[in-house]
Amino acid sequence: ETGVTQTPRHLVMGMTNKKSLKCEQHLGHNAMYWYKQSAKKPLELMFVYNFKEQTENNSVPSRFSPECPNSSHLFLHLHTLQPEDSALYLCASSQGQGPLDTQYFGPGTRLTVL
């Protein structure tokens, strides 16, 4: 267990649903990340937060809406998703955003959009 938890672990939703993914880190880190992992594609960075401020939005469609109420919690709100959004969504955290700040990953949420 790396100290980063994600809920739910599995989620199936229709294209008209609204759902949220939750990430919590117990490591005292200041930076948190959302990644998308699709089959046979490289891991894609979606959002970065540092001290609750969004520092990167990697051209993510607006149907994905992140929220970071504090340094320990990160949410990804989903609405009107498309089937191609089905993927494993990984959360990660690190002490800082430097290259020597190791990112610790959660187990992921497997999302299926019908």
Add this chain to the structure above:
Amino acid sequence: AQTVTQSQPEMSVQEAETVTLSCTYDTSESDYYLFWYKQPPSRQMILVIRQEAYKQQNATENRFSVNFQKAAKSFSLKISDSQLGDAAMYFCAYRSALKFRDDKIIFGKGTRLHILP
């Protein structure tokens, strides 16, 4: 833009044997970091090893070592004395050292490693 290529989608190795996973990258930068991450079937990805490009000495972490060839832009991972717990997806990754905050890790597509008992 930087790219990371892992040409082996899958590999298998007999338990206790040695296996090498390949990775090449493309960059015009001279200062950067390279990583190998492991993602076991439970899906929690962990950092295995890190190499700073300015260091000539290859990084080593217990049974894991790298062969870093900067001129060839090659960064392979060697796993010695393979164990069943080494079965996982392995990702090679690159990060520029030029920008402290605003750069991201670029991942390869991964190599799935099977350990044969």
